[in-house]
Amino acid sequence: MASPDRPQQPDARRTAAAAAAAAAGEGVVPAPLPDGSAAPALLPPTERFAARTAGMTASEIRALFAVASRPEVVSLAGGMPNLAALPLQSLASEVAELVDVDGMTALQYGSAQGVPQLREQICEVMREEGIEGDPNDVVVTVGSQMALDLLTRIFVDPGDVVLAEGPSYVGALGSFAAYQARVVHVAMDEHGLVPALLHEALESLSRKGITPKFLYTIPNFHNPAGVTLAHERRPQILDLCRRYGVMVIEDNPYGMLGFTGEVHPALRSFDPDVIYLGSFSKTFASGLRVGWALVPPLVRDRLVLAAESATLCPPSFTQMLVSRYLSHHDWRSQIKTFSENYRERRDAMLAALEAHLPEGCSWTVPDGGFFVWLTVPAGVDTKAMLPRAVTARVAYASGTGFYADGYGSRQLRLSFCFPTPERITEGVRRLAAVLEAELDVVRTFGTPDRPELKRGSDNPAPDTT
Helix, strand or coil, X not given: CXXXXXXXXCCHHHHHXXXXXXXXXXXXXXXXXXXXXXXXXXXXXXXXCCHHHHHCCCCHHHHHXXXXXXXXXXXXXXXXXXXXXXXXXXXXXXXXXHHHHHHHHHCCCCXXXXXHHHHHHHXXXXXXXXXXXXXHHEEEECHHHXXXXXXXXXXXXXXXXXXXXXXCCHHHHHHHHXXXXXXXXXXXXXXXXXXXXXXXXXXHHHHCCCCCCEEEECCCCCCCCCCCCCCCHHHHHHHHHHHCCCEEEEECXXXXXXXXXXXXXXXXXXXXXXEEEEECHHHXXXXXXXXXXXXXXXXXXXXXXXXXXXXXXXXXXXXXXXXHHHHHCCHHHHHHHHHHHHHHHHHHHHHHHHHHCCCCCEECCCCECCEXXXXXXXXXXXXXXXXXXXXXXXXXXXXXXXXXXXXXXXXEEEECCCCCHHHHHHHHHHHHXXXXXXXXXXXXXXXXXXXXXXXXXXXXXXXXX
């Protein structure tokens, strides 16, 4: 052991390793330590990321956009709203008048909580689904995705558990991963989240001393599964979460885009402690990026602080444009027009699936929203099949992107919101041909060996026709 008053000699092995790393371009050699020993090689400054960034990976769906946007490809992948029914000329006049009359306010910094008049109007919009909200408890955000990300930031510590339906919205999974949450999926059936399985998950975690930070749920016209939570299950799920001390985040971007005229009561209408996320992206214009969160007062204060640190304030211009639209236009009729257009496209997709898909496929039948969830026969891996589908000029979103735990290889999401009915039919026909070719390979060579997953990977999600 070296004498404490004599400097230690540099460790030759560490010095050599640092020099080799530097020579290979793998790092830099820092100055020797005060005791004369060599400090370990460091990564270049621009590569010294925080540990939490390891969970920030590219979404499979986002990676598709460059290919799916080619005109020769029928994209059944992205959930882009169809804006053709918007009164663009009228909106152009609104923009001009907004700048002319209120430009000095609209183009200036605003409140981090959002424009007061819009927050009042948001409460009117939520009233359509039985929610009685206070404008003071509404926080306007740059899309509801921002609200979800900030809520995860203020509630989740690394390693915390959050519950989510299986499958779940890819943007939510991205936020949970970025803040190092551990996602526990709870399976659904054709009627949405299954209360008995939620109870099982909560009890299992409780026995381990774990209380999830929240349940994240999309009860209406689920993305990606297309199912809707049965009305009788809604109070059951809230009661379970209340008993186990678990907060509920209700994400409801599609709730008003139903095809039957039935209004589904929001979970927030049963319980004022539910955090409700809404958006104008699907019912008005996604490019404006105006969403909101209705939250209890204690959450509101922290959410506003988080919003200030992220954006200082949401854009006043887009908020005031949405406010003018709600004031001067029949937005309820506009939503009805959107719903009728999407129902026509949904019907075209269901008819094409019935006519063209090979035996052994099954799918959900949505009564609103944008998506159908398709299950393919055993032996077909939808992620591995995707490049061959794109070669055949059709794109979809493979099921694995909607799970945090590796499931979904036999599922895929089909979006019917953007293409015309004719393009939908042609896209499904192309997809059916790709599936037939995959099944020919399976029949010839058998099902490839894959590691067995812990739970039933044959049916991890809604699977009905």
